[in-house]
Amino acid sequence: MNFPPKIVETAIEEISKLPGIGKKTALRLVLHLLKQENSTTSQLTNALNHLREDVKYCSTCHIISDTTDCTCKTITRDLTTICVVEDTPDVLAIENTAQYRGLYHVLGGIISPIEGIGPSDIKIESLINRVKTSDPKIEEVILALNPTMEGDTTAFYITKKLKEFDVKITTIARGIPIGGELEYADEVTLGRSIMTRTNYDQ
């Protein structure tokens, strides 16, 4: 008896390369697939191959898409506002709020000297070009980057680069989360939320 067999071991090894999936979960998935019809597995593998080989990035906003033009110029959205985000999940998060109807610009990363990622490695140049050449004119650029050192660095760099254009630059509000308690908020967040206080009737 040779257990687990080679064929199963290879499958377990490949599955457990995925983030958050260990050997035990991988074994469970393998045994699940073995109990299903062959078509379950082939549908899964076809979808993954199709995804990896045929996915495109929109040439304007760099979001993942079926085509190189994600119709981000559609007239049903506000064409004068661009929201700059680090990566695709952020787009999904903002879309889920249903509070934003403008355009997006996915940087595909963030400036991080420690990881060797500079301004030219992410889609900043493309953002500048977009602001420069867009028709209708871009009125506002919202920086929706994570409130980390890297996020702030990137926001600072973009702001500097956009200074020469007549465009309003805003950033998402930082402060105490809805449902949060002052007592347990960290001092930086609390301090900033006092500094950037807003009128009560807003």
Added chain:
Amino acid sequence: MNFPPKIVETAIEEISKLPGIGKKTALRLVLHLLKQENSTTSQLTNALNHLREDVKYCSTCHIISDTTDCTCKTITRDLTTICVVEDTPDVLAIENTAQYRGLYHVLGGIISPIEGIGPSDIKIESLINRVKTSDPKIEEVILALNPTMEGDTTAFYITKKLKEFDVKITTIARGIPIGGELEYADEVTLGRSIMTRTNYDQ
């Protein structure tokens, strides 16, 4: 903007059919794969296709294997003892204890009238044949089934079927788990562990 694109949605849908994986985890896996080389995805999908199409079940002990003969008749194991389990993960669990060097017999299920699984749907007939025809002779059959109503029913049925053969039938010990506390044990377990008490020097 059409987000998430069809191609991504299909992949998310297929991945989230796996047990324990929801839409959010599926999206995370999709974005992970998109950040890796194409070969990462193709290695994964090849392993899965290979697994589903080419995996075999040993014709003797019904364990998953690369071939229809898992060399379960190898002389390095005790050929006179068979441990009967419900499914493959149980084999793995017992192998991990390193306390058992005999053979296995995977039933591939358990008698469950509620789910419409009868004795003929699982590999009981094959177990009887094995005990009847095996050379060297099988001396002991260990029933390592889950301590549930279905497990007990299946154990009872197998015992009845094996009565006519000169074979010792045992079952794994039920009782308080190592490290468990009497105070918190359920009464059935505690009651049974008193009934089946063993001599102290064992």
